Amino acid sequence: MEQIAYVNGSFVPMADAKVSILDRGFLFADGIYEVAAVLDGKLIDNASHLARLERSVGEIELALPETIERIQEIQKELVSRNNLVNGMVYLEVTRGADTGRDFAFPKGVKPTLVMFTSVKDIINAPSAKTGIAVITVPDLRWTRRDIKSVALLAQVLAKQAAAAAGAGEAWMIEDGKVTEGGSSSAFILTQDDVLVTRQNGSEILPGCTRKAVVKLAEERQLRIEERAFTVEEALAAKEAFITSASVFVQAVVSIDGKKVATGKPGPMTDRLREIYVEFAKATAV
Ligand code: PDD
Secondary structure: OOOEEEEOOEEEEHHHOOOOOOEHHHHHOOEEEEEEEEEOOEEOOHHHHHHHHHHHHHHOOOOOOOOHHHHHHHHHHHHHHOOOOOEEEEEEEEOOEOOOOOOOOOOOOOOEEEEEEEEOOOOOOHHHHHOEEEEEEEOOOOOOOOOOEOOOHHHHHHHHHHHHOOOOEEEEEEOOEEEEEOOEEEEEEOOOOEEEEOOOOOOOOOOHHHHHHHHHHHHOOOEEEEOOOOHHHHHOOOEEEEEEOOOEEEEEEEEOOEEOOOOOOOHHHHHHHHHHHHHHHHHOO
């Protein structure tokens, strides 16, 4: 079956899903994106993703071309038209295509809204059992990482370095501390059983999965500290893991070739993954 994408009001075959070369997403990375997981044909934690979308577009003064309610309807229709069972919906909104290349915001230009789906069995991904290796790289990004901008070149380079090293993610380092993964939030479990993840702020993206995991852990009386941590702390930790819409909760078993604890996914990571999946299924729309 041919994949169906959404482009500015129409559902079209992927081969016909096109935007102008003058689109500001293409020219300036002047756009915002979101990725929501799909389990059993339903959207996971989507209200959180759409709330972050609203916040991100607000921060760059970009008006959404559709209401949040309509965007969710389009996401659902796209899932249905693609018969998507397990995977992801990618959504991008840009400041649209003007008649030329002026840096300042154009007047009277309608934003571009596109979406497409991809198939992924997040629950049964082999790395969910084995965990992943991470490498560390300098954090080369701009200083408004709280905005989910499509300007992802630093992450592309970080994740390419990880792929080249046979690792599953790159942890980005700034001032000696881990900011986050190339496309995920970073957590450790200390020897005295405190979950540590960096506090939200302009240095990291406020992860939707991070937020849900912190809340679920708090509800279970786990101790949580929202603060930055070093690679040395992570290597001395009991467990380490990442969270994102595309992996949920995923163990990190080595950092720059050095084992985290036993080099196997730890029991807390496995448990938090189960708890997250339960939450995801129970709240899917
Ligand atoms: N990335 N940090 C960064 C830099 C990210 O790009 C992402 C998500 C996260 C995790 O956020 P969430 O839990 O809301 O997915 C943290 C998506 C999945 C991507 O770029 O594909």
